[in-house]
Amino acid sequence: MPELPEVETIKRTLRPHVLGKTIAGVEVYHPGVIAVPDAVTFKEQLTGKVVTDLERRGKYLLFFLGDEYCLIGHLRMTGRLMLAADCENIPPHTHVIFFFAGGGGLQWVDSRRFGRLYFGKKEEIVALAGLDKLGPEPLDPTFDVEALAAICAGRKRSIKQVLLDQHLLAGIGNIYADEMLFLAGIHPARPAADLSGEELTRLYHAMQDVLKQGITNGGTSFRDYVDGYGRQGKNQHHLQVYGRAGLPCRRCGRILTKLKLGGRTAVFCPACQP
Template sequence: MPELPEVETIKRTLSPHLRGQTIAGVEVYYPGVIAVPDAATFIDLLAGKIIIRLDRRGKYLLFYLTAGYCLVAHLRMTGRLILTAATGPVLPHTHVVFRLAGGGALRWVDSRRFGRLYLGQEDEVTVAAGLKKLGPEPLDPSFDVATLAAICAGRRRPVKQVLLDQHLLAGIGNIYADEMLFLAGLNPLRPAASLTENELVRLHRAMRAALEQGIANFGTSFRDYVDGHGQQGKNQDYLQVYGRAGQPCRRCGCTLERVKIGGRSTVFCPACQV
């Protein structure tokens, strides 16, 4: 699933091309990807709307439109939003095409059909999409060590699970949770409440470093993720632990181990992460 750095990269690649564009029309090939409203209303409401700006909240992409409307996209496992020429064949797994008055098209492509689109007035659609339940943004300037400490306080769950809980922290997924815990030198099985003040400072610093690196490298591509131009990211070439179980730690040479935490595969160094 695209995580915070991937969705942020998509936002940044799409924004310069979509801001100020008028949606001339919408074609829906698979209505099941539209959560709200129904497909016919979705098409009618979008026609003629101007895209004012794009934003991101956690793993959600938000298109702010004229007349107070907002289009929310959650890519889930395999969703893609790709800018293309206006003409050309509809490729496999293309479920929605947004035609732009200035030329070109934005295509919603999703091989597994898990992604969802939500459209409505801003205050209503953010509730329908679940945005109101998200925790703070880990890259927001207001997210400090004290905020992280409050999130971890009293929680006996493994710190890896706390990092993945979208109600506590928005946008972090399996890849970046593993990476930030390695950078912080913390065992993912440690209860969140057991972290000391110094360890919380390290984790806070590592969270920013891992996420900022992912954005700087245009996201992590293993299978499905591409940016708004259909280009893969480069961050997979810089990962320290994720996907490297059984290989030597790049820091100490110890064999990286894999465990399941909350049903999620987790890779860590038993020597570097305590």
């Protein structure tokens, strides 16, 4: 699933090409990917709208359409949102095309069809998509060590589970949680409430470094993820632990181990993350 760095990369690649564009028409090939409203209303009400801003919140993309309306996209597991010069070459698994006045547009592509699109008045659609329940952004300038400590305080769940809880922190998924815990030298099964002040400081700085590196490298691509231009990311070449269970730790040579925490797999180094 695209995580914060991937969705941020998509936003940054799309933004200069969509701001100020008028949506001249919409083609829906698979109505099931539209959460709200129905496909007919979706097409009719989006036509003629102008994209005035594009932002990211957690793992969601938000296209602001004037002062009143918003189009929200969540890519889930295999979703892609790509620029198209003419929209005549339609990739397999394309479910929605947004045509721009003057040519070009955006293609919503999703092989597993788990991704969802939401359109409506801003206040209503933000709540319907669940954005009002998201935790703080870990890269927000106001998010600091004290904010992370407050999230962890009193929580007996593992730190890995806390990092993945979108109601507590927005945008972090399995890949970057494993990577930041490795960089901080913290075992993923440690209860969040048991982390010391020094460990929380290490984790905070590891969180900043890992997420920013992911963005700098254009995201992590294993199979499905591409940016708005259709390009794969490069961060997969820099991963220390994720996807490497059974292989030697790049730092100490110890064999990396995996375990299940809350139904999710965590990969870690028993020596570097005691």
